Amino acid sequence: MIEVDLAILGAGPAGLAAAGEAVAHGLRVAVVDDNPRAGGQYFRQPPAQFRRDGGSWFDKEATRVAELLRVLDHPSITYLPDTVVWDVPAPDTLAVAGGERSGRVRGRALLIAAGAHDRPVPFPGWTLPGVISAGGAQNLLKGNRIVPGRRIVVAGNGPLLFVVAASLVRAGAEVAAVVEAAPINRRLLHAWPSMLAAPKILRQALDYRLSLLRAGVPVRTGMTVVAARGADAVQDAAIAPIALDGSVDRAVSETIACDALVVGFGLTPSVELLRLIGCELGYNRGRGGWLAVRSDRMETSVANVFAAGDGAAIGGVEIALLEGRLVGLEVAARLGRAGNAEQRRAALRDQLDRTDKFRRAIEAIFAGPSHYLGLLTADTVVCRCEEVTHGELQARQAEALDSMIQLKSTTRAGMGRCQGRNCMATLASIVSEASGTPIAGLNYPRTRPPVRPIAIGDLLHEPIPPPDLPADPHLPRRQNAS
Amino acid sequence: MSDKREQRVDDGLDRGRAFQFSVDGETVTAYPGESIAAAMLAAGRAAARRTAKRREPRGYHCGMGVCWDCVMVVDGVTDTRTCRTEAKPGMRVETQHGVGQRT
Numbered sequence: 094m095i096e097v098d099l100a101i102l103g104a105g106p107a108g109l110a111a112a113g114e115a116v117a118h119g120l121r122v123a124v125v126d127d128n129p130r131a132g133g134q135y136f137r138q139p140p141a142q143f144r145r146d147g148g149s150w151f152d153k154e155a156t157r158v159a160e161l162l163r164v165l166d167h168p169s170i171t172y173l174p175d176t177v178v179w180d181v182p183a184p185d186t187l188a189v190a191g192g193e194r195s196g197r198v199r200g201r202a203l204l205i206a207a208g209a210h211d212r213p214v215p216f217p218g219w220t221l222p223g224v225i226s227a228g229g230a231q232n233l234l235k236g237n238r239i240v241p242g243r244r245i246v247v248a249g250n251g252p253l254l255f256v257v258a259a260s261l262v263r264a265g266a267e268v269a270a271v272v273e274a275a276p277i278n279r280r281l282l283h284a285w286p287s288m289l290a291a292p293k294i295l296r297q298a299l300d301y302r303l304s305l306l307r308a309g310v311p312v313r314t315g316m317t318v319v320a321a322r323g324a325d326a327v328q329d330a331a332i333a334p335i336a337l338d339g340s341v342d343r344a345v346s347e348t349i350a351c352d353a354l355v356v357g358f359g360l361t362p363s364v365e366l367l368r369l370i371g372c373e374l375g376y377n378r379g380r381g382g383w384l385a386v387r388s389d390r391m392e393t394s395v396a397n398v399f400a401a402g403d404g405a406a407i408g409g410v411e412i413a414l415l416e417g418r419l420v421g422l423e424v425a426a427r428l429g430r431a432g433n434a435e436q437r438r439a440a441l442r443d444q445l446d447r448t449d450k451f452r453r454a455i456e457a458i459f460a461g462p463s464h465y466l467g468l469l470t471a472d473t474v475v476c477r478c479e480e481v482t483h484g485e486l487q488a489r490q491a492e493a494l495d496s497m498i499q500l501k502s503t504t505r506a507g508m509g510r511c512q513g514r515n516c517m518a519t520l521a522s523i524v525s526e527a528s529g530t531p532i533a534g535l536n537y538p539r540t541r542p543p544v545r546p547i548a549i550g551d552l553l554h555e556p557i558p559p560p561d562l563p564a565d566p567h568l569p570r571r572q573n574a575s
Numbered sequence: 576m577s578d579k580r581e582q583r584v585d586d587g588l589d590r591g592r593a594f595q596f597s598v599d600g601e602t603v604t605a606y607p608g609e610s611i612a613a614a615m616l617a618a619g620r621a622a623a624r625r626t627a628k629r630r631e632p633r634g635y636h637c638g639m640g641v642c643w644d645c646v647m648v649v650d651g652v653t654d655t656r657t658c659r660t661e662a663k664p665g666m667r668v669e670t671q672h673g674v675g676q677r678t
Contacts, residue, residue, distance in 0.1 A: 127640065128640075128659075129659070134639060139588075139608065140607070140608025140609070140661070141608065142590075142591055142606075142607035142608035143588055143589070143590055143591075143606075143608055144588070144589040144590075144591070145587055145588050145589075146587045146588075147587065148586070148587040149584075149586045149587030149588060150586070151584065151586075151587075152587060210637065210639065210641050211637065220631060220633060220636075220644075221632070222621030222622040222623070222632050222633060222634030222635070223621040223634065224636065225635060225636055225638065226636055226637050226638065226642075228637060228638060228639060229635060229636055229637050229638025229639065229658075230638070231638075232638035232639055232658075233613055233616065233635070233638055234584070236610070236613070237608075237609050237610060237613035238583060238584045238585070238588055239582055239583055239584065239609070239613045239614075239616060239617045240582050240584065241582075241616050241621075241635075242582070242616075243581070243582065264584040265581070265584060266582075325621075325622050325632050326621040326622060326632070326634070327621075352619075353621075474629075477633075477636075477642065477644060478643065480626055480627070480628040480629050480631075509643075510643040511641055511642050511643055514641050514642070515637075515641075515642055546643075
């Protein structure tokens with residue numbers, strides 16, 4: 094058992110910022126992360142074996158990353174990389190797994206900074222090799238400095254599409270087209286003034302847009318990918334207009350040849366640990382769907398359980414860093430270690446408010462279609478793990494087995510290794526559309542441990558309590574029980 | 576499989592010495608620290624496994640260990656996520672068929 098003042102799940106921007114703030118105030122901190130290297134997705138670093146001279150466009154954040162990662166060397170930090178949090182048996186305890194590291198981490202406060210993953214949007218052919226999520230394309234570039242193909246289509250909805258496309262162009266790949274579902278062009282003028290609230294991010298956004306312009310990449314707005322085709326890997330993508338009500342006009346579809354199709358329909362917070370703890374969740378489409386309901390101190394509805402960064406609500410890296418610092422400061426203040434917390438808190442809140450103004454402008458520009466169910470054909474795989482098609486789900490719906498839980502238990506959708514991360518959102522959308530119940534009002538299948546797939550061998554050092562057997566004389570007794 | 580070096584982005588970067596490993600018996604080039612999936616994509620190979628029911632090809636998709644679509648048999652070990660497993664010289668990587676059995 095590791096006992097600390099603040100136990101943090103996630104060594105991404107929010108987790109690291111919280112850790113930095115907390116140790117600066119003299120707290121003992123533990124940071125647990127599933128990845129072998131810290132930084133999360135945004136600050137993902139290439140392996141140590143890559144020798145970099147720092148001159149590359151891809152190293153532009155290197156100084157900031159190094160500064161953020163330095164906290165892990167602090168003597169008050171216990172850092173557990175390559176370690177999965179598979180359960181939260183009590184609201185102050187993380188159950189961790191990873192061979193030698195399995196056991197418990199207990200904190201006087203808990204921060205869940207679990208990050209986000211791509212919102213899944215199924216369409217015919219989305220399971221083909223070469224069809225890669227926006228996050229996956231970024232990780233390939235950041236973590237390996239490799240582009241997924243030579244002629245790439247980038248399609249979906251949201252600002253990340255433009256970041257990915259610009260990065261691919263900078264990397265020397267040919268981006269055949271950026272296909273953005275929202276009619277962003279006619280919204281840009283209107284949203285422009287509030288974007289001045291965060292000039293640094295605005296400059297970055299303009300840099301991305303200019304990269305695409307210079308490379309002559311066509312940006313097709315109000316359109317969506319409707320199919321990916323190929324035998325053993327993607328060979329082309331079909332695109333068609335999509336309206337904000339989700340209706341798709343396949344009659345005017347066009348085909349673009351490509352050897353990689355990057356799809357990103359926005360990110361969704363990884364809230365499964367918060368769900369498991371019992372924290373109150375809200376639903377906000379613009380911030381990624383299900384998110385943590387929090388106080389202005391980033392505390393969830395469960396006392397001393399905090400949530401920050403994209404794992405709480407999608408807001409991007411700058412917001413994650415600020416929220417993380419606020420959590421570190423708040424926990425220090427509660428333990429009487431923060432000194433003049435009020436002034437620092439006000440400064441952080443002020444920065445957060447300004448950054449959030451920018452975020453809201455971006456959210457308004459990129460607000461996409463209400464759903465993408467128009468992309469589904471009967472043969473489209475909805476649950477990638479268990480290979481459940483839309484047709485199979487429709488058949489169950491026709492038998493009135495039409496709730497999320499019924500669809501899950503009759504088709505196995507959501508029972509595979511990704512544990513529903515790639516299909517529950519679609520299932521919710523399908524059930525919501527069919528029943529007229531808003532997604533926020535749907536009954537979701539329960540989240541149970543292990544919240545990540547783990548091998549039994551990963552629990553080598555798990556303290557296993559003796560079984561608590563009922564007083565039944567026919568059951569075998571423990572030797573020492575009588 | 577040819578080494579499509581141009582999918583590697585090498586400005587301001589020295590990857591060190593190339594080495595080889597095999598994918599279904601074919602030679603793939605990698606550099607120290609690269610993941611199996613990344614080296615395969617750079618070699619123009621996207622498929623990692625075949626699914627259990629529909630026998631469909633799947634490959635690197637989420638890139639962060641969530642989707643499990645990039646699992647392969649690596650040196651005899653099934654269900655190895657190639658997006659987060661480093662390629663090593665002489666490694667034997669094979670297509671995984673179905674859910675994979677530990678033998």
